[in-house]
Amino acid sequence: xxxxxxxxxxxxxxxxxxxxxxxxxxxxxxxxxxxxxxxxxxxxxxxxxxxxxxxxxxxxxxxxxxxxxxxxxxxxxxxxxxxx
Numbered sequence: 001x002x003x004x005x006x007x008x009x010x011x012x013x014x015x016x017x018x019x020x021x022x023x024x025x026x027x028x029x030x031x032x033x034x035x036x037x038x039x040x041x042x043x044x045x046x047x048x049x050x051x052x053x054x055x056x057x058x059x060x061x062x063x064x065x066x067x068x069x070x071x072x073x074x075x076x077x078x079x080x081x082x083x084x
Contacts, residue, residue, distance in 0.1 A: 009062075016058055017051075021070035024051035025078055047071050 009017075028037065028047040037043045051067055062070070 013060055017055065017060055017062055017066075017070050018073065020051050020054045020058065020060070021047075021067070021074040022077065023054060024048070025071060025074040029078065044071065 024047045027050050028035075028043050032038070032043055032046075035046065037046055048064070048067055048071065051071065055062065
């Protein structure tokens with residue numbers, strides 16, 4: 001999926017999408033209780049919606065599958081930063 005994405009989008013677009021995914025995941029992690037999100041699927045869907053909202057403002061249009069890759073990567077990165 002990463003190689004396919006790199007064929008159609010610039011490095012800047014991919015970097016921006018990665019940053020958006022990180023912001024979306026951070027947002028959901030911080031706001032999950034306030035938003036009433038307790039299930040992982042609900043958290044994922046909220047992160048996906050937030051990522052798409054931010055991407056629209058940046059003029060980016062990725063597929064759900066591509067966003068899944070960005071969100072999973074962002075989650076792994078954040079999870080690694082939180083571990084001692």
